[in-house]
Amino acid sequence: MEHSSPQRRRSFKIKTRFGAARQWRSRKNPPCDACRRRKTACIIETSPPCRFCRSKGQACKSTDRDVSGLLLRQRRVTPADFEPDKEIDVDVTDSPTVDTSHLSVPSLLSPVIEQVHSVLATPLTASISSPPGGSRSTSVPVSQASSSTGTYILTSNSISEDVPTVDTLEDNYNRTAHSMGLAAEQDTDLLASFRSYITNEKDGLSSDVIQATPGGLEVGSFPVHFNLLVDEFQPADDRAKLRISETIEAMVAPHALSLIRLFFKHVHPVYCVVSKARFLKAYSENRQKVPASLRGAVYGLGSMFWQHDPDVKGNLEFDLHDLFEAAHASLQREFHAPNLWGMQACLLLLYERAADNATIETPRTWVFSSHIVACAQMVGLHRDSTTWHLVQGEKKLRRKLWWATYMTDIWSSICHGNPPLVYPGSFTTSPPEIDDLAFDEDVPADIQDMVDVSSRTFDISTSARFLEMVKLSQILHELIHSYFLDISYQKTVSEPQVREANLLGVRRELKTWSSMVPNCVTMAYTVDTNISRNNAPLNLAYYAVQALLFRALMSPARMSAKSDPNSSLCRYFDQAVAEFRNFTLFMDKITRACLHAFWGGHARSQLTLCGNFLIYLFLLAPSPGQVHVAFELLGKFHESLQRLREWADDDASLALLRPVALRIDSFFLHAARIMRNGMGGAISV
Structure with missing residues (x-):
């Protein structure tokens, strides 16, 4: 029986290309250097970086030498391999030029990094290490470096070894980062020790867990993680x-x-x-x-x-x-x-x-505010990002948006007297600073024609308004939590002296705020400068807090307290009248242009609070002289409202004035009868 001679084994050619999509068991495309060293799965969804390099904020690369070596190690070498007619061709294709077209929006870079990045913009560059004794790194175009290395720069601006590596939660193409709290589906310390991701039925990536900060037991901080989800919708x-x-x-x-x-x-x-x-x-x-x-x-x-x-x-x-x-x-x-x-x-x-x-105020305001708080928590705005691996611009924007959420929550809550959703233990985000608000306010020269001349550069009064409103909202938050919650009221009503001491502490904070506000947020500044820099909403908010503070100090507001000279009502009545005499002066300063400026959405309820407090003072005035003074304040406020209503020729100004105007008008319809007959009948307040 003839035995056929063994056929010559065919030579084969393995084409590898780092940079293509790579699943976790792929043998065709090589892994990156980092995953090869760690002996872990290298998953590249569409283009580098891989999941591990992206989570660590490092360059994702694969060298030709390592690729060829890996291919030789994967195949057992036999003596026949060294026959003259035996060949192993390893053809590694050149690494392509990095495609950054997926950056859907301008990244949130700090000014320094933005300047460096602009220098490296065209062509995109890769960092190539220099030999010992030379300079630390040099930048060459990727198209030139591809013959020796395939380096992919993270979208989070990992520019070179000389620039700190940073990452982003916002600018990941087709990805959304969701905050994982301490009670999330997996323990945060465990996530810090093991890589975690979820693949779907087709071995595609559905969710990745990325770390914003490792934390540290020595400083009492914990690791912070986000779920990075693929944006796949119905x-x-x-x-x-x-x-x-x-x-x-x-x-x-x-x-x-x-x-x-x-x-x-x-x-x-x-x-x-x-x-x-x-x-x-x-x-x-x-x-x-x-x-x-x-x-x-x-x-x-x-x-x-x-x-x-x-x-x-x-x-x-x-x-x-x-x-x-x-x-x-x-x-x-x-x-x-x-x-x-x-x-x-x-x-x-x-x-x-x-x-x-x-x-x-429509209940929709409060309902929608709950959506805002929930949305802010989902993206992790309630957690302090100071130590996170993020670009500075993203940190600044996150801090600003959280405190805007904080203000929205507390001011929306008092529209109907509901408890705020945000409480002191629910967030750790540090208060904003002037630099946080100045970031991204200067418009680049090539797009300055899109805005008015006054809007092209940073304006200090804009930031000051925001900062002062944050401080005022913090005072209001303390006031609400110390007195205007059901549990707080029940705890303090039996200890009037302790309650009064706490409220006086809040009053001192409010006085300090009033005496320390910069001139650029006063009503005088509004009159002297561009009316679009409207300071009236901030000043109105101050008087709304004053109204709530005096309501708490003068509680319980009952008819029996009018005849008791030692009651809180009698002791604080004159101080309240003096404060709200200033409020009527504030109303006189509102001009036609100021009325037609932007007031925000909470001014209606704030104006209603102040108007109702004037009615409160009139109805609870202890003596005839104090009744006369309170009625005089109401009359001045009524005159201001009538003047403003004559100027209100658009829907926004009408909507601002109508709720409080209806209350004051209703009061004056019944005021004469009340003064003649006392509190024997009903009145709209």
């Missing part, structure tokens, strides 16, 4: 968002740019929650990079000043209610993947124009 939701976006743009055309200019001229100086330069840069490149909810909110709030701004011409044809409803509809779908863009949209949509027939 096709119906994607189609709906696209349809809503097109609808919004069709509504505002051809006035979109004018509305943006009006927003940053009138709204942003009073309520600076939008990352201005980042928004304008993304919008100028492709407006679709900005979510439809945020675009709709900016368009809508800007349109409220169309009537009174001399720089715009023509008429707006769209219905403002329809525009805001479209923005809300888009936001509901964006809640599947909350991010910092969505947070800015939430904070603005709360201030949509109220109905001009409203008598009390």
Whole structure:
């Protein structure tokens, strides 16, 4: 039987290419150097970095030498391999030029890193280590370095070894980072020790756990992790968002740019929650990079000043209610993947124009505020990011947005007297500083034509307004938690001296705040400068806190207390009258232009609080002389309201004044009878 000679083994050629998508059991494409050294799975979803390198904020690379060595080690070498006609061809394709087109929006870089990154922008560069004795690193174009190494630079601006490696939670393409609290699905200390990710049925990545900070037991801090989820939504939701976006743009055309200019001229100086330069840069490149909810909110709030701004011409044809409803509809779908863009949209949509027939604040304000708090917690704004591995700009924006959420929660809660959702133990984010608010306020020269001249550079009064409102909100928060919660009231009512001492401490804080506010947030500054820098909302908020403070100090406000000279009502009555005499002077300073400026969404309830407190003083005045003084204050306030209502020729100003005006008008309808017959009948307060 003839035995056939063994066939010559075919030579084979293995083509490997680092940089393509790689699943965890892939043998075709080599892993990166880091994963090879660690002997762990190297998963690349679409393009480097791999999951491990991205989580650590390091360069993801694979050298040719290691690739060929790995291929030789994977195959057992036999003597036949060294026959002259035997060959092993290892062909490693050149690493492609890094594609950064997936960066959907301008990254949140600090100014220093931004300057370095701009130098390395074209062509994209890789860091190549120098031999000992030479310079530490040198930058060469990736296209030139690809023959020796395939290096992929993280989107989080890992530029070179000379620049600190940073990461981002916001600018990950097609990914959304969700905060994992201490009670999340997995223990945070365990996550710090083991890599964790979730793959789907097709071995594709569904969720990755990334670490923001490792923490440290020696300093009493814990590791902080985020779930980095792939943005995969129902096709119906994607189609709906696209349809809503097109609808919004069709509504505002051809006035979109004018509305943006009006927003940053009138709204942003009073309520600076939008990352201005980042928004304008993304919008100028492709407006679709900005979510439809945020675009709709900016368009809508800007349109409220169309009537009174001399720089715009023509008429707006769209219905403002329809525009805001479209923005809300888009936001509901964006809640599947909350991010910092969505947070800015939430904070603005709360201030949509109220109905001009409203008598009390709509409950929707409080309900929507709960959405804002929940959204902020989902993206981890309530956790202090000072030590996190993030770019400085992202830290600053996160801090600003959290404190905007904090203010929204406390001021929305008092619209109906509900307990705030945010409490002292629910957050660790440090208070903002002036540098946090100054970040991203200077508009680059190439897009300055998108905004008014007054909006192109950082304005100190804009930041001061925000900072002072934060301080005032903290005082209000302390007041609410110490007295205006059911449990707090029950605990302190039996200890009036302790309660009064605590309230007097709050009053000292309020006096300190009033005496320390900078001139640029006073009413005199509003009159002397551009009226769009409206300080009236901040000053009105101060008097609203005063009203609540005196209500707590003068409690219990019962008729029997009027005849007791030692009661809290009698002891603090004259001080309350003196304070609210200043309030009537404040109302006299409101000009026509000030009335038509931006007031925010909480001014209605604050004005109602102050108006009702004047009625409170009149009804509980202990002596005839004090009754006369209280009635005089009410009369002055009534005159101011009548003057302002004559100037109110738009829906926004009418909505601001109507609730308190109805209460004061109702009071004066019955005031004569009350003064004649006492408290024998009902009165609207």
